[in-house]
Amino acid sequence: xxxxxxxxxxxxxxxxxxxxxxxxxxxxxxxxxxxxxxxxxxxxxxxxxxxxxxxxxxxxxxxxxxxxxxxxxxxxxxxxxxxxxxxxxxxxxxxxxxxxxxxxxxxxxxxxxxxxxxxxxxxxxxxxxxxxxxxxxxxxxxxxxxxxxxxxxxxxxxxxxxxxxxxxxxxxxxxxxxxxxxxxxxxxxxxxxxxxxxxxxxxxxxxxxxxxxxxxxxxxxxxxxxxxxxxxxxxxxxxxxxxxxxxxxxxxxxxxxxxxxxxxxxxxxxxxxxxxxxxxxxxxxxxxxxxxxxxxxxxxxxxxxxxxxxxxxxxxxxxxxxxxxxxxxxxxxxxxxxxxxxxxxxxxxxxxxxxxxxxxxxxxxxxxxxxxxxxxxxxxxxxxxxxxxxxxxxxxxxxxxxxxxxxxxxxxx
Amino acid sequence: xxxxxxxxxxxxxxxxxxxxxxxxxxxxxxxxxxxxxxxxxxxxxxxxxxxxxxxxxxxxxxxxxxxxxxxxxxxxxxxxxxxxxxxxxxxxxxxxxxxxxxxxxxxxxxxxxxxxxxxxxxxxxxxxxxxxxxxxxxxxxxxxxxxxxxxxxxxxxxxxxxxxxxxxxxxxxxxxxxxxxxxxxxxxxxxxxxxxxxxxxxxxxxxxxxxxxxxxxxxxxxxxxxxxx
Ligand SMILES: Nc1ncnc2c1ncn2[C@@H]1O[C@H](COP(=O)(O)OP(=O)(O)OP(=O)(O)O)[C@@H](O)[C@H]1O
Ligand SMILES: [Mg+2]
Numbered sequence: 168x169x170x171x172x173x174x175x176x177x178x179x180x181x182x183x184x185x186x187x188x189x190x191x192x193x194x195x196x197x198x199x200x201x202x203x204x205x206x207x208x209x210x211x212x213x214x215x216x217x218x219x220x221x222x223x224x225x226x227x228x229x230x231x232x233x234x235x236x237x238x239x240x241x242x243x244x245x246x247x248x249x250x251x252x253x254x255x256x257x258x259x260x261x262x263x264x265x266x267x268x269x270x271x272x273x274x275x276x277x278x279x280x281x282x283x284x285x286x287x288x289x290x291x292x293x294x295x296x297x298x299x300x301x302x303x304x305x306x307x308x309x310x311x312x313x314x315x316x317x318x319x320x321x322x323x324x325x326x327x328x329x330x331x332x333x334x335x336x337x338x339x340x341x342x343x344x345x346x347x348x349x350x351x352x353x354x355x356x357x358x359x360x361x362x363x364x365x366x367x368x369x370x371x372x373x374x375x376x377x378x379x380x381x382x383x384x385x386x387x388x389x390x391x392x393x394x395x396x397x398x399x400x401x402x403x404x405x406x407x408x409x410x411x412x413x414x415x416x417x418x419x420x421x422x423x424x425x426x427x428x429x430x431x432x433x434x435x436x437x438x439x440x441x442x443x444x445x446x447x448x449x450x451x452x453x454x455x456x457x458x459x460x461x462x463x464x465x466x467x468x469x470x471x472x473x474x475x476x477x478x479x480x481x482x483x484x485x486x487x488x489x490x491x492x493x494x495x496x497x498x499x500x501x502x503x504x505x506x507x508x509x510x511x512x513x514x515x516x517x518x519x520x521x522x523x524x525x526x527x528x529x530x531x532x533x534x535x536x537x538x539x540x541x542x543x544x545x546x547x548x549x550x551x552x553x554x555x556x557x558x559x560x561x562x563x564x565x566x567x568x569x570x571x572x573x574x575x576x577x578x579x580x
Numbered sequence: 581x582x583x584x585x586x587x588x589x590x591x592x593x594x595x596x597x598x599x600x601x602x603x604x605x606x607x608x609x610x611x612x613x614x615x616x617x618x619x620x621x622x623x624x625x626x627x628x629x630x631x632x633x634x635x636x637x638x639x640x641x642x643x644x645x646x647x648x649x650x651x652x653x654x655x656x657x658x659x660x661x662x663x664x665x666x667x668x669x670x671x672x673x674x675x676x677x678x679x680x681x682x683x684x685x686x687x688x689x690x691x692x693x694x695x696x697x698x699x700x701x702x703x704x705x706x707x708x709x710x711x712x713x714x715x716x717x718x719x720x721x722x723x724x725x726x727x728x729x730x731x732x733x734x735x736x737x738x739x740x741x742x743x744x745x746x747x748x749x750x751x752x753x754x755x756x757x758x759x760x761x762x763x764x765x766x767x768x769x770x771x772x773x774x775x776x777x778x779x780x781x782x783x784x785x786x787x788x789x790x791x792x793x794x795x796x797x798x799x800x801x802x803x804x805x806x807x808x809x
Contacts, residue, residue, distance in 0.1 A: 174691065174692055174694075176691070177688065177691045177692060180680070180684070181677070181679065181680070184679035184680070185679055188678075188679060470674045471674075471677055471678065473674075474671070474674060474675065474676075474677065475677065476660065477634075477636055477663065477669060477671070478663065478664070478669065478688065478689055478692070478736075479660050479661065479662075479663035479664025479665070479667075479689065479692060480660065480664070480692055481656075481657050481660045481661070482656055482657065482660070483657070484692070572637075573636050573637075574631050574636050574637045577671060577673070577674055578673070
């Protein structure tokens with residue numbers, strides 16, 4: 168290595184000039200590397216954006232990044248499987264910094280009836296002020312208003328459900344459920360708001376009322392089904408999860424989103440693998456060109472390599488020289504490729520409308536607009552893979568060049 | 581370092597089914613500071629002998645000693661180092677690195693040897709002037725005539741004052757004035773710096789400068805005599 172650094176300038180000069188000897192070939196190879204790197208980064212950003220959207224939607228449906236509930240609740244969302252509202256240590260832990268949003272929630276099975284129809288639904292008791300960050304429901308109101316306080320007396324139902332019940336905004340409906348003593352709990356509500364969701368199933372099944380109103384109805388004052396929390400970034404909830412789990416009272420279960428919905432977790436975990444596979448596949452396509460370029464470059468200057476050896480350049484320096492030539496090619500290609508990726512992703516930051524294929528997207532749980540997500544990790548990954556594997560694939564041609572017999576090489580025509 | 585001793589050197593080449601003799605039991609001693617010319621018809625083994633002495637090609641059998649070193653037994657790396665530090669080469673056909681200028685070609689060996697940039701540049705310029713290439717330092721080989729290229733190669737071979745210069749037909753592309761000038765330069769380096777010269781040539785003008793003339797034929801030495809110069 169000491170030798171290498173000593174001769175670095177010589178080797179660099181040779182490598183750089185040799186690189187531009189066959190401009191056409193170098194240009195073609197640079198084009199291939201640039202486009203390959205662009206495809207790695209651009210497609211990865213789109214993929215990430217899409218999956219990000221799916222995960223966000225999925226988490227909004229749970230809802231929350233972390234849920235606190237009775238251990239039986241997820242299997243049996245019965246009113247008896249409730250917990251105390253946040254208090255004591257847990258309350259302190261929930262409040263200990265301002266950034267995140269949390270709320271007490273109620274969720275029970277119920278029957279909703281208009282004068283014409285009745286249906287089984289999920290009756291959800293919410294704290295309206297934090298709902299924007301938890302499910303985004305306030306943004307989905309299509310008619311009327313959203314609930315305004317924890318003791319609002321109104322009811323918000325989905326457009327689809329309204330249609331099924333043959334009811335509409337301003338009409339009264341009856342909601343019927345059970346209190347913990349198995350007595351019927353029922354009450355009339357006025358439909359104050361109608362929402363539209365991305366998924367029709369939600370519109371049909373989720374019915375929202377204010378938390379305190381439901382507590383009264385179900386005779387569970389002071390108790391709730393769940394406490395849900397939304398942190399800044401769903402990717403990074405582990406620390407918060409640990410802290411909340413510590414603070415939670417006994418007999419209460421604390422779960423992060425990836426344990427609640429394992430499908431989402433699998434999707435999340437597979438993403439990094441997908442990205443790596445994608446990057447490596449593109450690299451493999453590139454590597455054929457790269458090896459071919461180097462083999463040709465060596466072949467064209469066999470005599471020169473013989474000469475350099477004859478003059479006393481060690482075989483190892485010849486390997487370095489050819490590797491450096493390959494590295495220069497890769498670095499220039501990477502530079503252009505990264506630049507291309509940046510300038511093509513930038514204008515798409517406001518979203519790439521894919522509504523032409525929106526139905527397929529909706530089936531996968533994603534919206535019709537993709538927001539490409541360019542992460543440092545992916546960019547670094549693509550660059551590192553190209554440089555490392557690029558150098559690796561260059562070693563063989565470089566080594567073979569260094570093993571040429573100088574006399575025979577010098578006399579090649 | 582530069583006394584050369586060859587014992588029973590043999591080298592054959594295979595060309596298809598034919599076996600060609602390159603060197604046939606060569607015994608040769610060259611002392612430090614000698615000025616030797618190898619002559620002989622084409623195919624007599626001059627280049628093969630120079631390559632063997634310079635450690636470019638290994639003989640099939642026999643020994644080559646340079647000082648205390650067994651050249652024929654060195655590994656590739658140390659062999660490369662020996663060429664770099666002790667031998668200046670002028671090859672018969674292909675001499676220059678096309679992507680480097682005349683001056684860079686001359687500097688190349690010094691650069692690999694690890695000389696400082698300023699010293700390199702100064703030496704390279706002086707030697708290029710010496711071989712009559714002043715003003716052509718920045719030309720690439722393709723922009724030089726055959727004779728000029730040859731002179732760049734000679735300049736590179738002698739610039740760092742090696743112990744031994746092995747020159748294969750150094751005047752092949754030179755007019756008689758340049759050839760005379762070059763031989764004068766060789767002679768001066770030989771006399772003042774005790775650099776050993778082994779030169780293969782068909783050129784009578786070159787042979788005149790030799791203090792010792794070796795005649796080769798079919799891979800054998802058929803004549804070896806001292807000359808008055
Ligand atoms: N790599 C090789 N493969 C096959 N034969 C070779 C090879 N190198 C040399 N020879 C043969 O060995 C013999 C000696 O060749 P060499 O080049 O040493 O001759 P030379 O005296 O230098 O000739 P010239 O004056 O033409 O340069 C010749 O017959 C030549 O054809
Ligand atoms: Mg010859």
